[in-house]
Amino acid sequence: MLSLSRRTGLVAGVVLMVASVLTASVASSAEREKTNTVMTVGEMCGGCVKKITKRFDGVEGIAKVQCSIEKQSVTLTPKDRVRLSPKGIWEIMESIGKTPTKMVTPEGTFTSKPKK
Numbered sequence: 001m002l003s004l005s006r007r008t009g010l011v012a013g014v015v016l017m018v019a020s021v022l023t024a025s026v027a028s029s030a031e032r033e034k035t036n037t038v039m040t041v042g043e044m045c046g047g048c049v050k051k052i053t054k055r056f057d058g059v060e061g062i063a064k065v066q067c068s069i070e071k072q073s074v075t076l077t078p079k080d081r082v083r084l085s086p087k088g089i090w091e092i093m094e095s096i097g098k099t100p101t102k103m104v105t106p107e108g109t110f111t112s113k114p115k116k
Helices: 002-035 046-057 086-095
Strands: 037-041 062-068 073-078 100-105 108-110
Touching (some): 046 073, 086 108
Antiparallel strands (some): 037 100
């Protein structure tokens, strides 16, 4: 009987540990999304994806660039503890001929070029 109780306690402990790790991963992912910059552009093709990815891969502070042809969007994930400049990002997009129609950042939502 004691053996069954110990096993039950061990299983419960493992379940709690796994649950806390999963919760931390979800929270970390949600926190990371709050720092992302998401831009919507008018049109996007495979060539646009290559051009956008190549341009942002060279920008210091950007950890990841994701483009979606279906959603016509670009998502920039900054490196830890980095805040991307909305104006700077907008200007980079303009420099490659892809003016955003909407940009959502931690600093706010923009439908025209940000002041900062």
